Structures are given as structure tokens and as C-alpha cells.
Amino acid sequence: MEFFEDIVAGQKSRFGSRRVTREEVIEFASRYDPQPFHIDDEAAAATHFKRLCASGWHTCALTMAMFVEEMKARGHQGLGSPGVDELRWLKPVYPGDVLSCELEVLDTRRSRSRPERGIVRHRLTTYNQNGEAVMHFTANGMVAVRGD
Numbered sequence: 001m002e003f004f005e006d007i008v009a010g011q012k013s014r015f016g017s018r019r020v021t022r023e024e025v026i027e028f029a030s031r032y033d034p035q036p037f038h039i040d041d042e043a044a045a046a047t048h049f050k051r052l053c054a055s056g057w058h059t060c061a062l063t064m065a066m067f068v069e070e071m072k073a074r075g076h077q078g079l080g081s082p083g084v085d086e087l088r089w090l091k092p093v094y095p096g097d098v099l100s101c102e103l104e105v106l107d108t109r110r111s112r113s114r115p116e117r118g119i120v121r122h123r124l125t126t127y128n129q130n131g132e133a134v135m136h137f138t139a140n141g142m143v144a145v146r147g148d
Contacts, residue, residue, distance in 0.1 A: 004118030
């Protein structure tokens, strides 16, 4: 089990591997971000993307799925998040890309109002198969402290 006390600033970890498929790009975008360059090959070809690309929100969802899998594997006692402070889509994600993640712990602090929780500020970066960063966000996660 991993608790707040086990997490230190500067800690980095790499994890995940998700192949992005054309079908899921179109399915996700059709439901949640139906812009032409996410759902139509011909329309996408006429844009600066030059071809069908994933919605940034789809990239976020894929990243979150990999992050949750990693937390489960570590026995991480996560308690949710009060939010994301910064989100940047750096490069398009295309069908066929294979995504992976890097988590860097920026700082940690014990919650003043909820002493049974710690706050971990982290940066999560998503990379494609070429090692290029395609997205990153900075967020605060709430983590259970080890019981006394």
C-alpha cells in the first residue's frame, strides 16, 4: 500500500501503454467533441492536422485510465482531486499512436483542515511512441495518510 508518507517531491515514474485506434477516436469525438477533424477523414485532411486526430479530451481520458491503473498497481490510497491547475495539449494524437505517461511529484503537504489527508501536487505528462510530449497537466491529488 502506498500512503502520503511514501510520496516525496522529485519522485518520477514512467508507466502505461495505450494504442489509440481510429474507431475509438471517432467514437469518443462523435459523443463528446464532434469537430470535423476528429470524426471525418476528408475534413481532417483539409486542416492543419492533415489527418484524423484525437480530441484533447480523449487524450485526457486515456491518460487518466493509465494513471488509475498505475495507482491500483501501487496500492495508492488516492482520495480524488480538487482540480487541475494547468492543462496543455502540446501535439496532436493520431490513430496508431502509442501513449505512455510520466508522473513527477512537485511537492507534498499535509492538509490543515483534513489531517487524515495529504495533498500531492504533481505533473503528469503523456508521450507518444516517439518520446514526444503530447499533453501535460499539473494537479493536486488527495492521498490518505498512514494511520497512527
